[in-house]
Amino acid sequence: MLGRVGDRPSTVVLLCAIALLLAACLGGGPEPAAAAPTPAARPAAEPAQLPQPAAPASQPPAAVTSGAVPAPAATAARSAGPPRQAPAQPPAFPGGPAVAVRSVHIAAGAFTMGRDDGPADERPAHSVQLAALKIDVLPVTTTEFAAFLNVVGPANRRGQNLFDVEDPDARIHRVDGRFRPDPGFDRHPVVEASWFGARDYCAWRGARLPSEAEWERAARGPEGRPYPWGDAAPDTTRARFGARMNDYLPVGSIAAGSTPDGILDLAGNVWQWLSSLYRPYPYRADDGREDGDSRDERVTRGGGHGSPAAHLRASYRGRGLSRAPSAGHHNIGFRCARGP
Numbered sequence: 001m002l003g004r005v006g007d008r009p010s011t012v013v014l015l016c017a018i019a020l021l022l023a024a025c026l027g028g029g030p031e032p033a034a035a036a037p038t039p040a041a042r043p044a045a046e047p048a049q050l051p052q053p054a055a056p057a058s059q060p061p062a063a064v065t066s067g068a069v070p071a072p073a074a075t076a077a078r079s080a081g082p083p084r085q086a087p088a089q090p091p092a093f094p095g096g097p098a099v100a101v102r103s104v105h106i107a108a109g110a111f112t113m114g115r116d117d118g119p120a121d122e123r124p125a126h127s128v129q130l131a132a133l134k135i136d137v138l139p140v141t142t143t144e145f146a147a148f149l150n151v152v153g154p155a156n157r158r159g160q161n162l163f164d165v166e167d168p169d170a171r172i173h174r175v176d177g178r179f180r181p182d183p184g185f186d187r188h189p190v191v192e193a194s195w196f197g198a199r200d201y202c203a204w205r206g207a208r209l210p211s212e213a214e215w216e217r218a219a220r221g222p223e224g225r226p227y228p229w230g231d232a233a234p235d236t237t238r239a240r241f242g243a244r245m246n247d248y249l250p251v252g253s254i255a256a257g258s259t260p261d262g263i264l265d266l267a268g269n270v271w272q273w274l275s276s277l278y279r280p281y282p283y284r285a286d287d288g289r290e291d292g293d294s295r296d297e298r299v300t301r302g303g304g305h306g307s308p309a310a311h312l313r314a315s316y317r318g319r320g321l322s323r324a325p326s327a328g329h330h331n332i333g334f335r336c337a338r339g340p
Helices: 006-028 074-081 142-152 195-204 210-219
Strands: 103-106 107-112 126-128 133-136 171-173 177-183 271-277 299-301
Touching: 103 210, 126 171, 126 210, 126 271, 133 210, 142 171, 142 177, 142 195, 195 271, 210 299
Parallel strands: none
Antiparallel strands: 103 133, 107 126, 171 177, 271 299
16 A cells, blocks of 8 residues: 655655656656675685686697607697607618717728838828728627628628628537627637628618728838838837737727727737739729739738737738638628718
8 A cells, every 4th residue: 555645755666666667668768776796796806816827729730740640639738758869860871770889980082002111012101082981990700790690691682792701710500599709709809700791881880891902001101111000110018919829809908009099909910801903013993903803812911919929000901911802801801881
């Protein structure tokens, strides 16, 4: 029931009700007065903003290798670890080992080969121009050659003998189906490898045998020293020589016999196969002496553990020592080189 006219509160209420009714009927009118702000609507201090992950659209695409499916960003982030090392480069020769071998750089240039005051086959002294090359610091060991035999075998596809397995002086034998160095000989220079075995091993490793001229340049240096270490005569502090048969040492055993640039074992211990055929001087690489298939006598250099001191001269050519390049020898080893 409406209040009396004289009742002011009732009159105000009545007028407000009439105004609201008119607004509803006309579809408009003034908005009702704002209510007191509720707690949710009250301004308050904003909470600290937490870092948000970047939107997927803003992330750079992950690198995808051929045939691979990129992982979701979150999964990739969780699985990220230390950067992977680049895979080892494949060997230069199929089936060969991807191993690092210490070598010394020999600069290109001319040097004097041979001498005029020595044996007839070392005459005449003459100038030879060489391209740059790298030559191994040490001869090849039984361990290294055994790894080659386990891949290639003791004969190549052409039927050429690579290693005299049955020779009593051999220091590599089959054990449980694999070639292994004899106990105590794992760091000794390999012997009983034929010239073909030396050639094929170096090729398997992505290298080659040094020529006679390259070997002499490495041993004598550009100054033409008579021995790898210099002018002093050989003694047991610099080289292994004058010893009993098969009484040779592990490679690198005599540091005092090093060349000034660090090449070891160029005098004594074991002779070394070279690529060159034994031919008279002057040396010429294009006169047929570098024929890789000839079965004629090959040059050996350096002297061995049973040699006299005279055979340790850097110019000594080892005439008649190899006898048959297709066979191994108890006192001949080799080292490899790389170059043009």
